[in-house]
Amino acid sequence: MALYREQGVVLRTWRLGEADRIVALMTQGEGKVRAVVKGVRKTRSRFGGRLEPFSHVDLSLYRGRGDLDIVTQAEVLNPFRALREDYDRVVAGSAMLEAVDQVAQEREAAVRIYLLLVRALRALDAAPRDPSVVLDAFLLKLMAVEGYRPVLGECAGCGGQGPLRAFSIVRGGALCERCRSGQESLLDRGTVPLLAALLAADLDRVAGAGGGPPPTPRREAGTLVRGFVEYHLDRRLRSYPLVAR
Numbered sequence: 001m002a003l004y005r006e007q008g009v010v011l012r013t014w015r016l017g018e019a020d021r022i023v024a025l026m027t028q029g030e031g032k033v034r035a036v037v038k039g040v041r042k043t044r045s046r047f048g049g050r051l052e053p054f055s056h057v058d059l060s061l062y063r064g065r066g067d068l069d070i071v072t073q074a075e076v077l078n079p080f081r082a083l084r085e086d087y088d089r090v091v092a093g094s095a096m097l098e099a100v101d102q103v104a105q106e107r108e109a110a111v112r113i114y115l116l117l118v119r120a121l122r123a124l125d126a127a128p129r130d131p132s133v134v135l136d137a138f139l140l141k142l143m144a145v146e147g148y149r150p151v152l153g154e155c156a157g158c159g160g161q162g163p164l165r166a167f168s169i170v171r172g173g174a175l176c177e178r179c180r181s182g183q184e185s186l187l188d189r190g191t192v193p194l195l196a197a198l199l200a201a202d203l204d205r206v207a208g209a210g211g212g213p214p215p216t217p218r219r220e221a222g223t224l225v226r227g228f229v230e231y232h233l234d235r236r237l238r239s240y241p242l243v244a245r
Contacts, residue, residue: 002063006030007077009117010055011101022068023051024101025059028114032104035061035069050074054083054093056118067106083125088244092131093124095239096138102233103146112145119203128207132243133218136225137198137206144199148172148232152196155179164192167224169231190217195224219245 008027016022021040025033037051050057051074060073083089100117104110120138128134143149151173154161164174166184174192175184194217198206212218226240 003072004030004061004063006033006059006061008033008057008059009097009100009114009121010051010053010057011097012053013051021051023071025057026100026104026110026114026117027059028111029109031108031110032101032106033061033069034067034106035059035071036064037071037074050076053097054080054121056080056121078122078125080121080125082127083121086127086131089124089128089131091239091242091244092135093121095135095237095243096120096124098237098239099139099142099229099233102235103142110145113142116141116145123203123207126204126207130212130218132222132245133198133212134203134207135240135243136222137201137203139225139229140195140199141203143229143232146232148228150174150195150199150228152192152199162192163189165189167192167195169224169228187220188214188216190214191220191224194218194221198225 006027006029008025011024011026013021013023016036019039019042021037023035023037027033055076056078058075058077059071062070062072064070083093100113104113123134124131155164155176156171156173157175157179160176162176165177165187166175166180168175168184194213222245230236
């Protein structure tokens with residue numbers, strides 16, 4: 001078995017036998033990796049609490065012959081301690097981990113997804129005014145990386161400049177009133193500009209924005225982001241409904 005070194009974020013964990021645990025990691029060079037951590041559930045385990053969800057870690061692993069590698073060493077680069085101590089940030093972060101776990105492929109390098117996740121967790125750790133705004137900005141950027149960038153600067157139907165007062169998940173973006181079929185709800189005037197701002201803005205800037213967006217566009221944008229992401233993932237994000245807004 002070959003030994004290799006990686007950095008990664010722990011996405012989730014589950015038990016294996018009496019003392020071991022399997023961890024799913026989003027790594028910088030290997031993509032999503034599943035690995036066994038032997039003896040981690042023993043009181044005197046040398047790993048302690050280093051390999052828990054959210055942890056950004058530096059790892060040494062043996063490449064396994066099957067689907068599972070073996071962790072031999074782990075050092076914490078960032079535990080995101082402040083994030084872990086706030087319920088709203090934990091729920092928003094959990095939705096991020098869940099989405100990455102769904103889109104990332106095992107053994108397929110995805111550096112952009114890895115870096116995006118690390119930046120998003122740092123933004124949550126920095127005590128944002130509204131964690132849900134950071135989450136929605138992250139999800140829109142994640143969909144764009146995956147090739148599902150929503151059309152927000154023009155009408156997804158005719159290419160016109162607007163005003164853009166509706167959004168079609170199936171058609172992939174905002175619609176003008178002329179292209180609106182009637183199945184799409186008429187949106188607040190600030191909703192599509194808010195979606196465009198979340199997609200374009202740096203995550204640190206989103207986290208530090210004072211005041212926050214008005215409640216109606218914020219609520220509508222959250223509903224649209226959730227629907228857009230779940231449509232393309234073809235599954236629900238279990239953590240998303242728990243996010244405070």
